[in-house]
Amino acid sequence: MNILEVNDLQKTFATQTAVDKVSFQLGKGSIFGLLGPNGAGKTTLIRMITGIFYPDSGNIQFEGRPFDPMSDVLRIGYMPEERGLYKKMKIGEQAVYLAQLKGLSRSDALQKAKQWFIKFEMQSWWNKKVEDLSKGMGQKLQFVTTVMHDPRLIILDEPFSGLDPVNSNLIKDEIYNLARNGATIIFSTHRMEQVEEICDHIILMNKGKKILDGTVHGVKQQFKENLFRIGLERLVAADANAATASPAFSVVGQMDGQLVVKIADGHRPNDVLSYFIQKGESITSFMEILPSLSDIFIRLVEGTPLARQFQNINL
Amino acid sequence: MSKIWLITRREYLTRVRNRTFLLSTFLFPLVIILFIAGSVAISMQTHSRNRIAVIDANGYFKDYLKSDSALSFDFSPGIDTLNYGQKGFSAVLIIPLLHEGQKTDCRLKYKKQLGLAGMDDLDHRISNAITDRLIFEKTAVSRAKLDSIRKNSDLANIKSYEDNGKLSKASNQGLSFGIGYVSGILIYILTFVYGAMVMRGVMEEKTNRIAEVVISSVKPFQLMMGKITGIGAVGLTQFLLWVVLLGGLALVAQGFIPHDTMKEVQQLQQAGAMTNGASVARAGDAAQKIAQFQNTLDTANWAFILFCFLFYFIGGYLFYSALFAAVGSAVNEDPQEAQSLMMPITLPVIFSFFIMTAAIQDPTGPLAVWASIIPFSSPIVMMARIPFGVPSTVEYWQLGLSMLFLVLGFLGTTWLAGKIYRTGILMYGKKPTWKTMWKWAFRK
Numbered sequence: 001m002n003i004l005e006v007n008d009l010q011k012t013f014a015t016q017t018a019v020d021k022v023s024f025q026l027g028k029g030s031i032f033g034l035l036g037p038n039g040a041g042k043t044t045l046i047r048m049i050t051g052i053f054y055p056d057s058g059n060i061q062f063e064g065r066p067f068d069p070m071s072d073v074l075r076i077g078y079m080p081e082e083r084g085l086y087k088k089m090k091i092g093e094q095a096v097y098l099a100q101l102k103g104l105s106r107s108d109a110l111q112k113a114k115q116w117f118i119k120f121e122m123q124s125w126w127n128k129k130v131e132d133l134s135k136g137m138g139q140k141l142q143f144v145t146t147v148m149h150d151p152r153l154i155i156l157d158e159p160f161s162g163l164d165p166v167n168s169n170l171i172k173d174e175i176y177n178l179a180r181n182g183a184t185i186i187f188s189t190h191r192m193e194q195v196e197e198i199c200d201h202i203i204l205m206n207k208g209k210k211i212l213d214g215t216v217h218g219v220k221q222q223f224k225e226n227l228f229r230i231g232l233e234r235l236v237a238a239d240a241n242a243a244t245a246s247p248a249f250s251v252v253g254q255m256d257g258q259l260v261v262k263i264a265d266g267h268r269p270n271d272v273l274s275y276f277i278q279k280g281e282s283i284t285s286f287m288e289i290l291p292s293l294s295d296i297f298i299r300l301v302e303g304t305p306l307a308r309q310f311q312n313i314n315l
Numbered sequence: 316m317s318k319i320w321l322i323t324r325r326e327y328l329t330r331v332r333n334r335t336f337l338l339s340t341f342l343f344p345l346v347i348i349l350f351i352a353g354s355v356a357i358s359m360q361t362h363s364r365n366r367i368a369v370i371d372a373n374g375y376f377k378d379y380l381k382s383d384s385a386l387s388f389d390f391s392p393g394i395d396t397l398n399y400g401q402k403g404f405s406a407v408l409i410i411p412l413l414h415e416g417q418k419t420d421c422r423l424k425y426k427k428q429l430g431l432a433g434m435d436d437l438d439h440r441i442s443n444a445i446t447d448r449l450i451f452e453k454t455a456v457s458r459a460k461l462d463s464i465r466k467n468s469d470l471a472n473i474k475s476y477e478d479n480g481k482l483s484k485a486s487n488q489g490l491s492f493g494i495g496y497v498s499g500i501l502i503y504i505l506t507f508v509y510g511a512m513v514m515r516g517v518m519e520e521k522t523n524r525i526a527e528v529v530i531s532s533v534k535p536f537q538l539m540m541g542k543i544t545g546i547g548a549v550g551l552t553q554f555l556l557w558v559v560l561l562g563g564l565a566l567v568a569q570g571f572i573p574h575d576t577m578k579e580v581q582q583l584q585q586a587g588a589m590t591n592g593a594s595v596a597r598a599g600d601a602a603q604k605i606a607q608f609q610n611t612l613d614t615a616n617w618a619f620i621l622f623c624f625l626f627y628f629i630g631g632y633l634f635y636s637a638l639f640a641a642v643g644s645a646v647n648e649d650p651q652e653a654q655s656l657m658m659p660i661t662l663p664v665i666f667s668f669f670i671m672t673a674a675i676q677d678p679t680g681p682l683a684v685w686a687s688i689i690p691f692s693s694p695i696v697m698m699a700r701i702p703f704g705v706p707s708t709v710e711y712w713q714l715g716l717s718m719l720f721l722v723l724g725f726l727g728t729t730w731l732a733g734k735i736y737r738t739g740i741l742m743y744g745k746k747p748t749w750k751t752m753w754k755w756a757f758r759k
Binding site for chain 1: 318321322325329520523524525526527528529530531532533534741
């Protein structure tokens with residue numbers, strides 16, 4: 001069952017359409033990347049899913065029923081990009097308060113807060129005030145307050161910004177953990193390497209529209225350009241001009257002492273291998289180059305050709 | 316509902332536990348008392364004696380103008396308008412020859428102003444002197460007799476009673492004036508203090524970016540209402556603590572009054588009902604004063620006034636704090652923006668204050684009546700009128716209409732503010748104007 005289904009969601013502010021007929025589905029337990037440049041409409045989309053904004057048109061289905069902002073937001077945890085906590089409030093009290101706002105009873109909230117504080121080794125902070133915390137510590141606290149009420153859907157906007165690698169990993173592990181336990185995670189970020197690492201499924205938005213939707217693997221397959229890296233034991237200048245020698249592929253450049261080749265339409269990788277084998281070269285490695293999400297992102301958003309990065313390499 | 320309660324609770328507790336709350340709660344009555352004591356002390360000191368030299372062309376004022384601790388007259392010769400200052404007089408009074416039935420200017424030249432009350436007093440004394448002189452001249456009454464008549468003729472003690480049909484109740488204009496004035500000022504100050512507190516609270520949530528976290532759990536309206544009720548509860552707590560504190564101080568002050576005097580006061584209180592002249596005569600001067608003071612206090616309907624005060628305090632607070640919340644939600648970090656946006660809210664409050672000072676002089680005038688019905692000014696102006704008596708000064712329909720309008724008024728401002736707040740709280744970077752806020756309020 002899909003935990004979340006968004007159908008033709010639209011929201012217009014004054015003159016600008018912030019979200020323009022966006023639809024997607026989200027399976028339970030998946031980690032979902034919501035990508036897009038600044039101003040693409042991600043925050044507006046998230047605010048509609050968290051019940052802060054009402055959509056102008058379209059609908060949201062939450063756990064198979066029409067989304068009810070009053071009760072369903074209690075099953076959602078949202079960590080906005082702009083972090084916010086009450087600076088003068090004690091940390092423990094604050095965590096309990098925010099959990100109570102999500103519908104937990106005071107005793108439940110207290111118990112959960114203690115569990116999470118122990119888990120994140122924050123027990124000693126309980127009576128400190130937020131203004132005494134470092135930025136990274138505040139970030140951890142913010143994450144805890146987001147997930148404390150056991151939400152079924154967790155929306156994290158740039159959760160790793162400002163965190164050192166140790167705390168980043170702590171939160172990353174926790175994200176996997178929550179997903180394993182059945183929570184669904186929407187992860188909004190600009191950091192493509194994190195998306196590749198963490199997400200199963202992504203959508204890319206630009207100017208309010210959804211321009212890409214699929215699994216990370218599927219998207220990469222969709223945008224691959226049949227580029228391969230081939231390592232040869234002894235690289236000779238003649239090989240760099242192999243393009244003229246074989247109709248199966250052309251050499252587009254070199255990378256770390258390896259050749260980058262583009263296989264022509266209607267040919268297979270094997271044709272490249274057999275060309276070098278026939279030439280008697282020793283092949284040390286052969287690997288497909290899949291585009292990184294970052295490349296795809298830039299290409300779709302800016303319309304830049306993917307192969308640009310190889311064009312300046314001296315041949 | 317329970318969410319509003321949770322928010323109210325947080326707003327209340329974080330503020331009440333704050334050190335500044337305790338300080339302001341306990342220091343405010345102290346400051347007030349010191350202020351009153353200080354101004355009394357200063358006014359007692361400034362009541363210095365004015366020595367006035369008199370140049371009298373008629374020759375008889377020397378016998379009729381009476382000196383006392385406030386004003387003294389000196390008729391020694393050789394004083395003129397040039398040297399009176401050197402001789403230690405604060406003024407010189409020139410009385411030309413007076414003719415019966417003809418107004419003549421008496422001139423006072425001064426180095427030190429007498430003040431309005433002083434001039435009044437002087438005028439009164441001169442007129443009395445002339446009257447006395449004429450009586451003495453035209454009738455056969457002796458000076459001694461005239462003086463004794465004057466001394467013993469102050470017999471009538473005017474007491475006013477509020478007429479509410481069967482029961483008539485002793486009233487005291489001075490006390491009504493005092494209560495009305497203090498209530499009006501208190502509501503004026505509290506509206507500003509707590510309205511600004513709401514605004515700062517909203518601004519804090521906005522600039523801290525906690526607002527988005529919270530309104531992903533609760534509706535913006537709930538957050539706003541919770542804040543308003545929480546801070547309102549803080550205000551009520553503070554006010555009630557002040558009442559208790561001042562009551563306690565009054566009790567302590569009573570403890571300093573000698574036991575015998577207190578006993579006499581009690582006797583006087585009992586005697587008051589029977590107008591037992593004998594016991595009044597027996598009682599000491601201090602006891603009489605205290606008894607009089609207590610009787611004066613008893614003329615006010617304290618329970619009713621307190622109820623009305625709480626009603627108008629809460630109503631006025633709700634009416635204005637919603638608007639303050641709307642402004643707080645619209646502004647960014649810059650406090651300057653808040654200043655300019657607050658103008659349209661603070662102006663009616665300040666106007667109400669001025670209307671209040673006029674209303675207290677003429678509590679049944681049309682300005683007072685209408686300003687106490689319109690919810691923009693009613694909390695301050697109505698509170699200035701109520702101590703003069705319901706239903707004699709403030710008729711029931713006026714009070715009812717005023718209360719109804721105030722309730723409708725704060726429902727209206729809260730609704731309006733809720734709409735502005737909802738948009739404003741998530742809007743960053745744009746410099747707000749009343750025009751854009753108006754748009755937020757009235758678009759669908």
